[in-house]
Amino acid sequence: VPTPPRTSIAAITAAGSEILETRGLQGLTMQAVAVAAGVRAPSLYKHVADRDALVGLVADAAALALAAHLAPEDNLAGLARALRSWATAHPHAYRLVFSGQGSPDVAAAAGAPVLAIARGLAGSADELAAARLVTAWATGFISMELAGAFQLGGDVEAAFDYALDRLTSALTAR
Amino acid sequence: VPTPPRTSIAAITAAGSEILETRGLQGLTMQAVAVAAGVRAPSLYKHVADRDALVGLVADAAALALAAHLAPEDNLAGLARALRSWATAHPHAYRLVFSGQGSPDVAAAAGAPVLAIARGLAGSADELAAARLVTAWATGFISMELAGAFQLGGDVEAAFDYALDRLTSALTAR
DNA sequence: ACCTGAACACCGTTCAAGT
DNA sequence: ACCTGAACACCGTTCAAGT
Numbered sequence: 001v002p003t004p005p006r007t008s009i010a011a012i013t014a015a016g017s018e019i020l021e022t023r024g025l026q027g028l029t030m031q032a033v034a035v036a037a038g039v040r041a042p043s044l045y046k047h048v049a050d051r052d053a054l055v056g057l058v059a060d061a062a063a064l065a066l067a068a069h070l071a072p073e074d075n076l077a078g079l080a081r082a083l084r085s086w087a088t089a090h091p092h093a094y095r096l097v098f099s100g101q102g103s104p105d106v107a108a109a110a111g112a113p114v115l116a117i118a119r120g121l122a123g124s125a126d127e128l129a130a131a132r133l134v135t136a137w138a139t140g141f142i143s144m145e146l147a148g149a150f151q152l153g154g155d156v157e158a159a160f161d162y163a164l165d166r167l168t169s170a171l172t173a174r
Numbered sequence: 175v176p177t178p179p180r181t182s183i184a185a186i187t188a189a190g191s192e193i194l195e196t197r198g199l200q201g202l203t204m205q206a207v208a209v210a211a212g213v214r215a216p217s218l219y220k221h222v223a224d225r226d227a228l229v230g231l232v233a234d235a236a237a238l239a240l241a242a243h244l245a246p247e248d249n250l251a252g253l254a255r256a257l258r259s260w261a262t263a264h265p266h267a268y269r270l271v272f273s274g275q276g277s278p279d280v281a282a283a284a285g286a287p288v289l290a291i292a293r294g295l296a297g298s299a300d301e302l303a304a305a306r307l308v309t310a311w312a313t314g315f316i317s318m319e320l321a322g323a324f325q326l327g328g329d330v331e332a333a334f335d336y337a338l339d340r341l342t343s344a345l346t347a348r
Numbered sequence: 349a350c351c352t353g354a355a356c357a358c359c360g361t362t363c364a365a366g367t
Numbered sequence: 368a369c370c371t372g373a374a375c376a377c378c379g380t381t382c383a384a385g386t
Contacts, residue, residue, distance in 0.1 A: 003369045042362080111326075132315070133333070136318055141310035143272075143314070144309070147274030149281065152285075178350080179350065203377090215378095216352065
């Protein structure tokens with residue numbers, strides 16, 4: 001006897017996103033997601049291949065949320081600050097987005113605004129290389145900050161602003 | 175009846191480092207390390223508090239190995255290329271070093287050469303901020319490369335050299 | 349003083365049985 | 368067609384018992 005589904009990819013992804021937010025990637029277990037979706041763990045395998053696939057769905061959802069948060073920004077400093085504020089508000093989601101566990105297509109779409117801003121600064125010849133410099137710096141800075149890697153003290157805010165200033169002038173096409 | 179230890183922190187760390195190299199962080203299980211150290215899993219708890227502590231020891235050993243690999247470099251480009259070559263040769267160890275799971279003291283010691291080079295470029299007033307810019311860029315670039323995040327094609331080598339050139343001129347004290 | 353087998357709680361995953 | 372309990376292999380960790 002055929003039965004209508006009692007859950008869905010969308011519901012599973014939403015449940016997973018909320019669990020990631022509150023309990024981190026380690027807390028994102030099949031059991032926890034199943035309970036939050038109102039179902040038992042084995043049922044999830046009717047909707048996702050395995051835990052890696054579920055983590056990928058959650059990563060993509062986070063990447064889209066991040067992209068929406070970045071969309072209004074149209075200059076390098078604004079974009080970098082928006083990225084950092086989102087990372088501070090959603091540290092687990094931020095780490096997951098940049099861990100490479102999501103779909104490459106979604107990641108590429110989310111990175112598009114950076115390309116546009118890099119083109120405006122560096123010109124279209126250096127667009128891609130400039131975008132990679134900026135993206136690498138921003139993700140590196142923020143992930144080190146989240147990991148507590150800035151142990152030497154000093155002013156982390158000042159280091160962020162210093163880097164933005166130096167990068168802006170370094171990338172501006174001559 | 176007292177008994178001499180059949181293993182040691184050093185042996186456990188060495189076994190863990192080799193397992194990390196070949197099987198990754200996921201393969202670094204208490205069971206696998208115990209077998210490699212010639213002992214059973216419960217015995218490890220006489221030497222380390224728990225798996226996190228063991229991972230921390232392996233992270234510190236990797237950070238020291240990385241520091242030794244970077245030590246001969248005395249300019250920004252050489253340092254960055256040496257970091258990247260080590261990361262390519264030891265991807266699991268590289269990720270672990272920058273995951274913040276090791277001891278802050280060891281991480282700070284390993285970062286000292288970057289500070290010296292940054293001081294030479296930017297002057298002592300901006301030394302720390304300049305070092306953070308460079309470190310954030312390099313770790314971000316390499317971790318994105320290891321994660322396969324450079325999906326848009328283009329020349330990754332060229333992007334690395336472009337960034338080195340732009341950063342060097344951006345940091346040089348005026 | 350250290351090592352061990354046995355046990356516990358947990359995890360991801362499979363599968364026959366239910367509806 | 369989907370959901371479930373039961374089971375399996377694995378994991379980290381504890382602990383009483385051995386030497």
